Amino acid sequence: MSILVVGSVAFDSISTPHGKVDHCLGGAATYFALAASYFADVRVIAVVGEDFLPQHEAVLTARGIDTRGIETAPGLSFHWMGAYAGAMNEAETLNTDLNVFADFEPKIPAAYLDSEYLFLANIDPLLQARVRNQMPDVKLVCGDTMNYWISAHAENLAKVLRELDVLLINDGEARMLSGEQNATKAAAKVLSMGPKSLVMKHGEYGATAFFGAHSFAGKATSRPFRAPAMPMAEVVDPTGAGDSFAGGFYGYIASQPELTPEVFRRAMFYGGVMGSFACERFGTERLQSLTREEIETRFKLFREMSHLAPEI
């Protein structure tokens, strides 16, 4: 099954207590695509500048990712500078240069039109809606957003939310979007805005899924599901952990014949697994060279560290 992701392919300059990297390959679509590539075919729509070289593209193509939808425009690629300190739960953005991304007009190659799964990474909701409208027959639509779009582009975002099968956001974004402090109330309000289900990410504490009345074709459950994250001694660089979670989550769903409640739950575990790998090295380094065996081993670890023995 093929996943089409639209989002940013960018360069990041990151500083953490473990060191610094300058202009390493990053961007939501990059992390998502690499993480999802271990489970499904991935196709990327993005725009890059002339500083995006064959060696950068090779990072994606080496993982079998279809890059025909990555357009090159005159100028420089999107560049983000950020720093993490202390518990490293939140990045401090030092600088954002949109560069060619400022005029991003997603174009869907004809070869991508048969994609069954659509992921709208964190970009302008107007662009998310435009892509979604050009892909009316996809099986599932999953999306992300962030505080900037929630506060300054609420109307455009509202249109996108109505189209989503799964919205993936973190605690703070859910509170901002709903105006509710309590996570359960925030989830109910977010679901009332349209998404059929909501995956609320809690960083080092894992993630909780909430299901609306119409989530995945009548197989709804009103009960939330909580997946753990792995306590990690060495978080080298948390950049892209959320996008990698989304890639593992959605990639696993796309790899299964049907989206059952159990597939959804397992997908959350795979999301946590890929998010945890992403943090182990700077940038996308760890996501470039995983094996499916390493992924399965960590999946088992996640299961063991959160599961009781079966009832006798």
Next chain:
Amino acid sequence: MSILVVGSVAFDSISTPHGKVDHCLGGAATYFALAASYFADVRVIAVVGEDFLPQHEAVLTARGIDTRGIETAPGLSFHWMGAYAGAMNEAETLNTDLNVFADFEPKIPAAYLDSEYLFLANIDPLLQARVRNQMPDVKLVCGDTMNYWISAHAENLAKVLRELDVLLINDGEARMLSGEQNATKAAAKVLSMGPKSLVMKHGEYGATAFFGAHSFAGKATSRPFRAPAMPMAEVVDPTGAGDSFAGGFYGYIASQPELTPEVFRRAMFYGGVMGSFACERFGTERLQSLTREEIETRFKLFREMSHLAPEI
């Protein structure tokens, strides 16, 4: 099996977005004892003032709790005033009147000396140590503390930590005690201070157990265990949730013939269950009238909302 708990029996005046209560029965030992009483025999050592009336004692004795170790001193009982706002994750202490608690000298009734399980609730570590020394033959010692003792009584606390089989503290306390921001590093450092195991409570996100090299008689596992908390739409009053967690956790352990890794894991689930009940009403109200069936139903819910289907 009998649990001996030493700690505060107090009155709380609490304000939350759901209302206010004045002078309701509270205190760490009270919450702990009520929660643990659904699993094991509980004996309390505390001091109260003349405002502690038969109706207050009856709350404990109605649950079969042994109150012979609750001494009455001239004056008023410990009184805490606190308020919660917003996400209600942390109380703002408005006032603390130690009253008779200021001169608390725990005395262990002869009838309590055969207690197999000792719980040192959050009190002056000097008193914790004194009680622990008078109970040299207990099977297990579990304890709690808080930021005040960590910062201002570090030396006395260090002596208590060396005596503990299980230390139960929250994220912030673990960070303060260890000086480490990262939870895994904080856990390792706390374990190096003496406790054989550490249960780090994450509030609405559940709790993680970390095990030292010598935890429960050689059956150590180096792998942490993560138990969920239940997403709750109505947190009426979080006061005592941590003590109720401890009561469910330790009560379940005391109800089992042996402390195996699986018993420890299940105990964490029962801790979360009792903590979630505590938040549903003001003060100890919800903990006074539970049934074992309600507890088992919620335990199953915790399991279902965090467990994948068994591997085929």
